[in-house]
Amino acid sequence: MRTVLVTGPGGAGRTTVAAATALGGARRGQRVLFLTGDRAVPDDWFAGDGGPVVRRVHSGAHFRAEMLAFQDRAAAALGLLGATPLADEELTELPGSDRFALLRALRDAAAGDWDLVVADLPPLPDAVAVLGLPEQLRRYLRRLLPPERQAARALRPMLAQLAGVPMPAAWLYETAARWDTELAAVQALMEAPTTTVRLVAEPGPAAAEALRTARTGLALHRLAVEPVVANRMLPTTSPDPWLSGLAAQQQAHLKALGEAHELPHLGRDPRTADDLAPLDPPPVPPAPAPDWTVEDRREDDGVLVWRIPLPGATKQDLGLVRRGDELVLTTGPFRRVVPLPSALRRCTVTGAGLDDGTLGVRFAPDPDVWPRTR
Structure with a gap:
Protein backbone atom coordinates (compact mmCIF):
# COMPACT_ATOMS: atom_id res chain seq x y z
CA MET A 1 0.00 0.00 0.00
CA ASP A 280 -2.25 16.28 -9.54
CA PRO A 281 1.55 15.98 -9.23
CA PRO A 282 3.07 13.08 -11.15
CA PRO A 283 3.48 9.94 -9.01
CA VAL A 284 6.85 9.82 -7.29
CA PRO A 285 8.46 6.45 -6.46
CA PRO A 286 8.99 6.18 -2.70
CA ALA A 287 12.57 6.81 -1.63
CA PRO A 288 13.83 5.61 1.74
CA ALA A 289 14.83 8.05 4.44
CA PRO A 290 18.61 8.36 4.89
CA ASP A 291 20.14 5.80 7.25
CA TRP A 292 21.63 6.67 10.61
CA THR A 293 25.00 4.95 10.53
CA VAL A 294 27.73 4.24 13.07
CA GLU A 295 31.26 4.78 11.76
CA ASP A 296 34.04 2.91 13.55
CA ARG A 297 37.05 5.24 13.89
CA ARG A 298 38.62 3.60 16.92
CA GLU A 299 41.88 2.82 15.15
CA ASP A 300 42.34 6.41 13.94
CA ASP A 301 40.69 8.56 16.61
CA GLY A 302 39.59 6.13 19.33
CA VAL A 303 35.90 6.92 18.81
CA LEU A 304 32.70 5.68 17.20
CA VAL A 305 30.71 8.32 15.30
CA TRP A 306 26.93 8.16 15.00
CA ARG A 307 26.00 10.04 11.84
CA ILE A 308 22.47 11.46 11.84
CA PRO A 309 21.29 13.23 8.65
CA LEU A 310 19.49 16.47 9.59
CA PRO A 311 19.24 18.54 6.38
CA GLY A 312 18.69 22.20 7.09
CA ALA A 313 19.72 22.00 10.74
CA THR A 314 21.71 24.84 12.26
CA LYS A 315 24.08 24.69 15.21
CA GLN A 316 22.04 27.29 17.08
CA ASP A 317 18.90 25.12 16.94
CA LEU A 318 20.54 21.82 17.92
CA GLY A 319 20.39 20.26 21.37
CA LEU A 320 21.89 16.96 22.52
CA VAL A 321 21.51 15.20 25.88
CA ARG A 322 22.52 11.65 26.85
CA ARG A 323 20.09 9.97 29.27
CA GLY A 324 21.07 6.41 30.08
CA ASP A 325 20.66 4.31 26.95
CA GLU A 326 18.85 7.09 25.10
CA LEU A 327 19.78 10.26 23.27
CA VAL A 328 17.53 13.32 23.46
CA LEU A 329 17.82 15.21 20.16
CA THR A 330 16.38 18.68 19.69
CA THR A 331 16.33 20.71 16.50
CA GLY A 332 14.34 23.92 16.48
CA PRO A 333 10.82 23.22 17.78
CA PHE A 334 11.16 19.44 17.45
CA ARG A 335 12.49 16.89 19.92
CA ARG A 336 12.91 13.14 19.75
CA VAL A 337 14.19 10.62 22.27
CA VAL A 338 15.98 7.79 20.46
CA PRO A 339 17.48 4.58 21.85
CA LEU A 340 21.21 4.21 21.33
CA PRO A 341 22.53 1.38 19.17
CA SER A 342 23.79 -1.43 21.39
CA ALA A 343 27.49 -0.70 20.75
CA LEU A 344 27.10 2.95 21.75
CA ARG A 345 25.45 2.12 25.06
CA ARG A 346 28.86 1.03 26.33
CA CYS A 347 30.38 4.38 25.40
CA THR A 348 30.47 7.93 26.68
CA VAL A 349 29.65 10.97 24.54
CA THR A 350 32.80 12.99 23.87
CA GLY A 351 31.48 15.58 21.45
CA ALA A 352 29.37 16.35 18.41
CA GLY A 353 29.59 18.39 15.24
CA LEU A 354 27.35 19.43 12.36
CA ASP A 355 28.83 19.08 8.89
CA ASP A 356 26.90 19.62 5.66
CA GLY A 357 23.52 18.73 7.16
CA THR A 358 24.75 15.67 9.09
CA LEU A 359 25.14 15.57 12.84
CA GLY A 360 28.09 13.47 13.96
CA VAL A 361 27.96 12.39 17.62
CA ARG A 362 31.28 11.03 18.89
CA PHE A 363 31.37 8.18 21.40
CA ALA A 364 34.43 6.84 23.21
CA PRO A 365 34.32 3.25 24.50
CA ASP A 366 34.00 3.08 28.29
CA PRO A 367 36.84 0.79 29.44
CA ASP A 368 34.78 -0.38 32.43
CA VAL A 369 32.06 -1.95 30.27
CA TRP A 370 33.62 -2.29 26.80
CA PRO A 371 34.39 -5.93 25.87
CA ARG A 372 38.09 -6.66 26.27
CA THR A 373 40.00 -8.44 23.54
CA ARG A 374 42.49 -11.12 24.52
Whole structure:
Protein backbone atom coordinates (compact mmCIF):
# COMPACT_ATOMS: atom_id res chain seq x y z
CA MET A 1 0.00 0.00 0.00
CA ARG A 2 1.33 3.42 -1.00
CA THR A 3 0.77 6.23 1.51
CA VAL A 4 1.23 9.94 0.80
CA LEU A 5 1.07 12.32 3.76
CA VAL A 6 0.46 15.86 2.50
CA THR A 7 1.29 19.01 4.44
CA GLY A 8 2.75 22.47 3.98
CA PRO A 9 2.61 26.00 5.34
CA GLY A 10 -0.89 27.24 6.12
CA GLY A 11 -2.64 28.63 3.06
CA ALA A 12 -0.31 26.97 0.56
CA GLY A 13 -3.05 24.73 -0.87
CA ARG A 14 -2.05 21.44 0.74
CA THR A 15 -5.68 20.20 0.99
CA THR A 16 -6.31 20.96 -2.68
CA VAL A 17 -3.14 19.14 -3.75
CA ALA A 18 -3.98 16.20 -1.47
CA ALA A 19 -7.46 15.94 -3.00
CA ALA A 20 -6.02 16.18 -6.52
CA THR A 21 -3.51 13.43 -5.69
CA ALA A 22 -6.29 11.14 -4.45
CA LEU A 23 -8.51 11.87 -7.44
CA GLY A 24 -5.65 11.31 -9.87
CA GLY A 25 -4.84 7.94 -8.31
CA ALA A 26 -8.48 6.86 -8.57
CA ARG A 27 -8.61 7.89 -12.22
CA ARG A 28 -5.57 5.71 -12.86
CA GLY A 29 -7.57 2.74 -11.57
CA GLN A 30 -6.22 2.55 -8.03
CA ARG A 31 -8.29 1.87 -4.92
CA VAL A 32 -7.80 5.17 -3.12
CA LEU A 33 -8.70 6.42 0.34
CA PHE A 34 -8.61 10.16 0.99
CA LEU A 35 -8.46 11.30 4.62
CA THR A 36 -9.18 14.90 5.57
CA GLY A 37 -10.28 16.82 8.61
CA ASP A 38 -11.05 19.95 6.58
CA ARG A 39 -14.81 20.47 6.67
CA ALA A 40 -14.59 22.95 3.81
CA VAL A 41 -13.60 20.31 1.24
CA PRO A 42 -16.38 20.48 -1.41
CA ASP A 43 -18.34 17.34 -2.23
CA ASP A 44 -18.27 18.43 -5.88
CA TRP A 45 -14.57 17.61 -6.03
CA PHE A 46 -15.46 13.93 -5.87
CA ALA A 47 -18.82 13.90 -7.62
CA GLY A 48 -19.42 11.14 -10.15
CA ASP A 49 -18.13 7.61 -10.47
CA GLY A 50 -14.55 6.44 -10.27
CA GLY A 51 -13.39 8.77 -7.52
CA PRO A 52 -11.61 7.96 -4.26
CA VAL A 53 -13.32 6.94 -1.06
CA VAL A 54 -13.45 10.10 1.06
CA ARG A 55 -13.29 9.70 4.81
CA ARG A 56 -13.76 12.90 6.78
CA VAL A 57 -12.07 12.83 10.17
CA HIS A 58 -14.53 14.08 12.80
CA SER A 59 -12.43 14.86 15.84
CA GLY A 60 -15.41 15.75 18.03
CA ALA A 61 -17.15 12.42 17.52
CA HIS A 62 -13.89 10.55 18.08
CA PHE A 63 -13.20 12.43 21.32
CA ARG A 64 -16.68 11.73 22.70
CA ALA A 65 -16.52 8.04 21.83
CA GLU A 66 -13.09 7.59 23.43
CA MET A 67 -14.05 9.56 26.54
CA LEU A 68 -17.25 7.57 27.10
CA ALA A 69 -15.41 4.28 26.56
CA PHE A 70 -12.75 5.31 29.07
CA GLN A 71 -15.47 6.22 31.59
CA ASP A 72 -17.01 2.78 31.21
CA ARG A 73 -13.71 0.98 31.77
CA ALA A 74 -12.84 3.18 34.76
CA ALA A 75 -16.33 3.12 36.29
CA ALA A 76 -15.25 1.23 39.43
CA ALA A 77 -12.35 3.57 40.19
CA LEU A 78 -14.38 6.69 39.40
CA GLY A 79 -17.18 5.42 41.65
CA LEU A 80 -14.78 5.17 44.58
CA LEU A 81 -13.94 8.84 44.07
CA GLY A 82 -17.61 9.82 44.02
CA ALA A 83 -17.41 11.00 40.42
CA THR A 84 -20.54 11.72 38.39
CA PRO A 85 -20.22 10.29 34.86
CA LEU A 86 -20.36 12.70 31.93
CA ALA A 87 -23.06 12.24 29.30
CA ASP A 88 -22.43 12.34 25.57
CA GLU A 89 -24.17 15.68 25.11
CA GLU A 90 -21.98 17.28 27.80
CA LEU A 91 -18.71 16.49 26.07
CA THR A 92 -16.95 18.99 23.84
CA GLU A 93 -13.62 18.13 22.29
CA LEU A 94 -10.43 19.42 23.86
CA PRO A 95 -7.69 21.25 21.95
CA GLY A 96 -5.43 18.71 20.27
CA SER A 97 -8.09 16.00 19.98
CA ASP A 98 -7.95 16.35 16.20
CA ARG A 99 -4.45 14.85 16.30
CA PHE A 100 -5.67 11.70 17.99
CA ALA A 101 -8.63 11.43 15.62
CA LEU A 102 -6.22 11.59 12.68
CA LEU A 103 -4.04 8.87 14.21
CA ARG A 104 -7.10 6.63 14.59
CA ALA A 105 -8.07 7.27 10.97
CA LEU A 106 -4.55 6.34 9.84
CA ARG A 107 -4.66 3.19 11.94
CA ASP A 108 -7.95 2.18 10.32
CA ALA A 109 -6.49 2.96 6.90
CA ALA A 110 -3.49 0.71 7.59
CA ALA A 111 -5.89 -2.20 8.13
CA GLY A 112 -7.75 -1.55 4.88
CA ASP A 113 -7.31 -2.95 1.38
CA TRP A 114 -6.11 0.15 -0.47
CA ASP A 115 -3.63 0.77 -3.26
CA LEU A 116 -3.15 4.40 -2.22
CA VAL A 117 -3.92 6.33 0.95
CA VAL A 118 -3.67 10.13 0.79
CA ALA A 119 -3.84 11.94 4.12
CA ASP A 120 -4.48 15.68 4.32
CA LEU A 121 -2.41 16.58 7.38
CA PRO A 122 -2.54 19.77 9.48
CA PRO A 123 -0.28 22.62 8.34
CA LEU A 124 3.35 22.93 9.32
CA PRO A 125 4.80 22.71 11.89
CA ASP A 126 1.90 20.85 13.57
CA ALA A 127 2.05 18.05 11.00
CA VAL A 128 5.58 17.10 12.05
CA ALA A 129 4.46 16.89 15.68
CA VAL A 130 1.54 14.65 14.67
CA LEU A 131 3.82 12.30 12.75
CA GLY A 132 6.11 11.96 15.76
CA LEU A 133 3.24 11.38 18.18
CA PRO A 134 2.87 7.56 17.93
CA GLU A 135 6.48 6.88 18.92
CA GLN A 136 6.35 9.54 21.62
CA LEU A 137 3.14 8.21 23.19
CA ARG A 138 4.38 4.62 23.09
CA ARG A 139 7.49 5.66 25.00
CA TYR A 140 5.35 7.39 27.63
CA LEU A 141 3.19 4.27 28.02
CA ARG A 142 6.24 2.03 28.46
CA ARG A 143 7.68 4.35 31.11
CA LEU A 144 4.48 4.99 33.07
CA LEU A 145 2.88 1.54 32.69
CA PRO A 146 5.71 -0.94 32.01
CA PRO A 147 4.32 -4.19 30.59
CA GLU A 148 6.47 -6.29 32.93
CA ARG A 149 4.46 -4.97 35.87
CA GLN A 150 1.58 -7.14 34.71
CA ALA A 151 3.42 -10.24 35.93
CA ALA A 152 1.44 -10.16 39.19
CA ARG A 153 -1.92 -10.20 37.40
CA ALA A 154 -2.92 -13.50 39.04
CA LEU A 155 -2.61 -11.91 42.50
CA ARG A 156 -4.95 -9.01 41.80
CA PRO A 157 -8.25 -10.78 42.63
CA MET A 158 -6.83 -11.82 45.99
CA LEU A 159 -5.49 -8.32 46.68
CA ALA A 160 -8.83 -6.80 45.75
CA GLN A 161 -10.63 -9.17 48.14
CA LEU A 162 -8.25 -8.36 50.98
CA ALA A 163 -8.49 -4.64 50.38
CA GLY A 164 -12.24 -4.70 49.92
CA VAL A 165 -12.07 -2.48 46.83
CA PRO A 166 -11.73 -3.26 43.12
CA MET A 167 -8.21 -2.97 41.77
CA PRO A 168 -8.03 -0.67 38.74
CA ALA A 169 -4.64 -1.93 37.57
CA ALA A 170 -6.03 -4.67 35.34
CA TRP A 171 -8.16 -2.43 33.13
CA LEU A 172 -5.48 0.24 33.18
CA TYR A 173 -2.82 -2.10 31.81
CA GLU A 174 -5.26 -3.59 29.33
CA THR A 175 -6.12 -0.11 28.07
CA ALA A 176 -2.43 0.78 27.80
CA ALA A 177 -1.77 -2.43 25.86
CA ARG A 178 -4.62 -1.64 23.46
CA TRP A 179 -3.35 1.88 22.92
CA ASP A 180 0.17 0.61 22.34
CA THR A 181 -1.08 -1.85 19.71
CA GLU A 182 -3.00 0.87 17.90
CA LEU A 183 -0.11 3.32 18.04
CA ALA A 184 2.31 0.64 16.81
CA ALA A 185 0.13 0.14 13.73
CA VAL A 186 0.22 3.87 12.94
CA GLN A 187 3.96 4.04 13.57
CA ALA A 188 4.52 1.08 11.23
CA LEU A 189 2.49 2.85 8.53
CA MET A 190 4.54 6.03 8.85
CA GLU A 191 7.86 4.19 8.84
CA ALA A 192 6.94 1.87 5.95
CA PRO A 193 9.18 2.15 2.86
CA THR A 194 6.06 2.93 0.78
CA THR A 195 5.16 6.01 2.84
CA THR A 196 6.36 9.51 1.97
CA VAL A 197 5.63 13.06 3.07
CA ARG A 198 4.66 15.52 0.33
CA LEU A 199 5.42 19.16 1.13
CA VAL A 200 3.29 21.76 -0.63
CA ALA A 201 4.37 25.41 -0.70
CA GLU A 202 3.60 28.58 -2.60
CA PRO A 203 7.00 30.16 -3.38
CA GLY A 204 7.38 33.30 -1.34
CA PRO A 205 9.53 34.99 1.31
CA ALA A 206 8.50 32.69 4.19
CA ALA A 207 8.20 29.38 2.33
CA ALA A 208 11.88 28.44 2.25
CA GLU A 209 12.35 28.86 6.00
CA ALA A 210 9.16 26.93 6.80
CA LEU A 211 10.25 24.04 4.58
CA ARG A 212 13.80 24.06 5.95
CA THR A 213 12.48 23.66 9.48
CA ALA A 214 10.01 20.99 8.37
CA ARG A 215 12.63 18.97 6.48
CA THR A 216 14.85 18.94 9.55
CA GLY A 217 11.99 17.83 11.79
CA LEU A 218 10.95 15.09 9.39
CA ALA A 219 14.55 13.88 9.12
CA LEU A 220 14.72 13.79 12.91
CA HIS A 221 11.85 11.28 12.82
CA ARG A 222 13.43 9.42 9.87
CA LEU A 223 10.48 10.05 7.55
CA ALA A 224 10.97 10.01 3.78
CA VAL A 225 10.23 13.31 2.02
CA GLU A 226 9.31 13.82 -1.63
CA PRO A 227 10.46 16.77 -3.75
CA VAL A 228 8.50 19.93 -2.96
CA VAL A 229 5.28 20.72 -4.80
CA ALA A 230 5.41 24.40 -5.77
CA ASN A 231 1.77 25.44 -5.94
CA ARG A 232 -0.03 28.32 -7.67
CA MET A 233 2.79 29.12 -10.07
CA LEU A 234 2.05 32.10 -12.31
CA PRO A 235 2.83 32.05 -16.04
CA THR A 236 6.21 33.55 -16.88
CA THR A 237 5.26 34.65 -20.41
CA SER A 238 2.47 37.11 -19.58
CA PRO A 239 2.67 40.48 -21.42
CA ASP A 240 1.14 42.15 -18.38
CA PRO A 241 4.01 43.82 -16.47
CA TRP A 242 2.30 43.48 -13.09
CA LEU A 243 1.69 39.75 -13.53
CA SER A 244 5.13 39.13 -15.02
CA GLY A 245 6.69 40.93 -12.05
CA LEU A 246 4.89 38.63 -9.59
CA ALA A 247 5.92 35.62 -11.66
CA ALA A 248 9.55 36.75 -11.55
CA GLN A 249 9.38 37.03 -7.76
CA GLN A 250 7.95 33.51 -7.58
CA GLN A 251 10.73 32.15 -9.75
CA ALA A 252 13.34 33.79 -7.53
CA HIS A 253 11.86 32.24 -4.39
CA LEU A 254 11.39 28.90 -6.17
CA LYS A 255 15.15 28.43 -6.37
CA ALA A 256 15.35 28.44 -2.57
CA LEU A 257 12.95 25.47 -2.32
CA GLY A 258 15.31 22.98 -3.96
CA GLU A 259 14.00 20.28 -6.28
CA ALA A 260 10.34 21.03 -6.96
CA HIS A 261 7.42 20.11 -9.19
CA GLU A 262 5.43 23.14 -10.32
CA LEU A 263 1.62 23.30 -10.36
CA PRO A 264 -0.18 26.11 -12.19
CA HIS A 265 -2.30 28.86 -10.68
CA LEU A 266 -5.82 28.26 -11.99
CA GLY A 267 -6.83 31.89 -11.64
CA ARG A 268 -9.73 30.80 -9.43
CA ASP A 269 -10.55 28.38 -6.65
CA PRO A 270 -11.04 24.81 -7.92
CA ARG A 271 -14.70 23.81 -7.77
CA THR A 272 -14.99 20.50 -9.62
CA ALA A 273 -13.06 17.32 -10.24
CA ASP A 274 -12.01 18.65 -13.65
CA ASP A 275 -10.49 21.70 -11.95
CA LEU A 276 -8.34 19.40 -9.81
CA ALA A 277 -6.94 17.45 -12.77
CA PRO A 278 -4.01 19.82 -13.54
CA LEU A 279 -3.15 19.97 -9.83
CA ASP A 280 -2.25 16.28 -9.54
CA PRO A 281 1.55 15.98 -9.23
CA PRO A 282 3.07 13.08 -11.15
CA PRO A 283 3.48 9.94 -9.01
CA VAL A 284 6.85 9.82 -7.29
CA PRO A 285 8.46 6.45 -6.46
CA PRO A 286 8.99 6.18 -2.70
CA ALA A 287 12.57 6.81 -1.63
CA PRO A 288 13.83 5.61 1.74
CA ALA A 289 14.83 8.05 4.44
CA PRO A 290 18.61 8.36 4.89
CA ASP A 291 20.14 5.80 7.25
CA TRP A 292 21.63 6.67 10.61
CA THR A 293 25.00 4.95 10.53
CA VAL A 294 27.73 4.24 13.07
CA GLU A 295 31.26 4.78 11.76
CA ASP A 296 34.04 2.91 13.55
CA ARG A 297 37.05 5.24 13.89
CA ARG A 298 38.62 3.60 16.92
CA GLU A 299 41.88 2.82 15.15
CA ASP A 300 42.34 6.41 13.94
CA ASP A 301 40.69 8.56 16.61
CA GLY A 302 39.59 6.13 19.33
CA VAL A 303 35.90 6.92 18.81
CA LEU A 304 32.70 5.68 17.20
CA VAL A 305 30.71 8.32 15.30
CA TRP A 306 26.93 8.16 15.00
CA ARG A 307 26.00 10.04 11.84
CA ILE A 308 22.47 11.46 11.84
CA PRO A 309 21.29 13.23 8.65
CA LEU A 310 19.49 16.47 9.59
CA PRO A 311 19.24 18.54 6.38
CA GLY A 312 18.69 22.20 7.09
CA ALA A 313 19.72 22.00 10.74
CA THR A 314 21.71 24.84 12.26
CA LYS A 315 24.08 24.69 15.21
CA GLN A 316 22.04 27.29 17.08
CA ASP A 317 18.90 25.12 16.94
CA LEU A 318 20.54 21.82 17.92
CA GLY A 319 20.39 20.26 21.37
CA LEU A 320 21.89 16.96 22.52
CA VAL A 321 21.51 15.20 25.88
CA ARG A 322 22.52 11.65 26.85
CA ARG A 323 20.09 9.97 29.27
CA GLY A 324 21.07 6.41 30.08
CA ASP A 325 20.66 4.31 26.95
CA GLU A 326 18.85 7.09 25.10
CA LEU A 327 19.78 10.26 23.27
CA VAL A 328 17.53 13.32 23.46
CA LEU A 329 17.82 15.21 20.16
CA THR A 330 16.38 18.68 19.69
CA THR A 331 16.33 20.71 16.50
CA GLY A 332 14.34 23.92 16.48
CA PRO A 333 10.82 23.22 17.78
CA PHE A 334 11.16 19.44 17.45
CA ARG A 335 12.49 16.89 19.92
CA ARG A 336 12.91 13.14 19.75
CA VAL A 337 14.19 10.62 22.27
CA VAL A 338 15.98 7.79 20.46
CA PRO A 339 17.48 4.58 21.85
CA LEU A 340 21.21 4.21 21.33
CA PRO A 341 22.53 1.38 19.17
CA SER A 342 23.79 -1.43 21.39
CA ALA A 343 27.49 -0.70 20.75
CA LEU A 344 27.10 2.95 21.75
CA ARG A 345 25.45 2.12 25.06
CA ARG A 346 28.86 1.03 26.33
CA CYS A 347 30.38 4.38 25.40
CA THR A 348 30.47 7.93 26.68
CA VAL A 349 29.65 10.97 24.54
CA THR A 350 32.80 12.99 23.87
CA GLY A 351 31.48 15.58 21.45
CA ALA A 352 29.37 16.35 18.41
CA GLY A 353 29.59 18.39 15.24
CA LEU A 354 27.35 19.43 12.36
CA ASP A 355 28.83 19.08 8.89
CA ASP A 356 26.90 19.62 5.66
CA GLY A 357 23.52 18.73 7.16
CA THR A 358 24.75 15.67 9.09
CA LEU A 359 25.14 15.57 12.84
CA GLY A 360 28.09 13.47 13.96
CA VAL A 361 27.96 12.39 17.62
CA ARG A 362 31.28 11.03 18.89
CA PHE A 363 31.37 8.18 21.40
CA ALA A 364 34.43 6.84 23.21
CA PRO A 365 34.32 3.25 24.50
CA ASP A 366 34.00 3.08 28.29
CA PRO A 367 36.84 0.79 29.44
CA ASP A 368 34.78 -0.38 32.43
CA VAL A 369 32.06 -1.95 30.27
CA TRP A 370 33.62 -2.29 26.80
CA PRO A 371 34.39 -5.93 25.87
CA ARG A 372 38.09 -6.66 26.27
CA THR A 373 40.00 -8.44 23.54
CA ARG A 374 42.49 -11.12 24.52
